[in-house]
Amino acid sequence: MNNTYRTQGKKAICFDVNQTLIHQGIHFEHAFRLVWEDYTARWIQEDLPQADQLWSKYQHYWQQHKKIKLARMQLDELQQQCLQEALQELSVPVHQQFAKEFFQLVRRHRLAAKSLAPGVEETLRALAPRYKLAIISNSPRSEVIHLLERFGLQSYFPEERIFTAHHPGEKKPGMQLFKTAIRTLALMPRHILMVGNSWKHDVCGATKAGLDAVWIQSGSTSRKISQQKLGKRNVYCIQHMDQLQELL
Structure with missing residues (x-):
């Protein structure tokens, strides 16, 4: 099964922020x-x-x-x-x-203390012409916008495509943010891919809402892309952000 077929039909890619696009500096x-x-x-x-x-x-x-x-x-x-x-x-x-x-x-x-994860800017630049790019984050909206501006990523994510919770009950892995993203992007769930580092919040939340997901397992020395099923949805495992281009 080739990489193009594995992610066929995607029209939008949603990203988590902390530990996905941006590395956490201190706990x-x-x-x-x-x-x-x-x-x-x-x-x-x-x-x-x-x-x-x-x-x-x-x-x-x-x-x-x-x-x-x-x-x-x-x-x-x-x-x-x-x-x-x-x-x-x-x-x-x-x-x-x-x-x-x-x-x-x-x-x-x-x-x-935060820093841009390796390969992020190059990956977003390559994906932006082909996909709608969005943010789905549990972080406060003001913090997300600040980080995007600080690291020069704001041009990839229009404010109407930044989805953050107003109340704790709306946060991932609950489906509220994913449903809002699906409705705003005006796409079927199967046309949207969620990318994040948290199995619980990003992967489980996305697949429950009908999205396929990419799980970034940072810290591994492997560069192998693997695929598994979670319910009816596909989950792709990568170790580095630049592998997203290879997957797509």
Whole structure:
């Protein structure tokens, strides 16, 4: 079976952003610790908790609340509440907007450390004349647009083709974003290909919505393209973004 036949009839390609088009520079925990260490280095108050202590307390409240409250709260609101509760338990006095400002700095650290994945720009340039290109991401819309502009990718993805969740319940692997993309692109699901690094969010979500998917397994030294079935849909496994051109 040749590569052209395997992906015959595709008219649009949707991409995840983080860890697909853009490589994550530092993890959330690392950024969290860096921001707290920066704050404590500037405070006069003595006996402030170490980053390990605050992270442990934050994680305790996050695990306690996430399943119940994430369904009705925005992610950033829940993060702020968990941090406020952790600081209160550790007897750290902070002003009312501290938690909000704290996570703004966490996001800045993470955004600053991101980098463009190898082969992305060349691949998008080759695909753009033949396919509609779109984004389906769980990241905040403002962050997605910022990253596309920062790395010079905005011309490949018109804003009407950037699909992000307004509420936690709309996020992948739920079908809401995929259905919105299908409707906006005015195509049948079988004509759309989803590309992402997450088996759960990108591959399972896409195939459930009727799309074929490409799973990027970064970190592997192999350059073999493989194919498997998930339900009735095809899943293609690649290791590097530039293999997408070979697949198509």
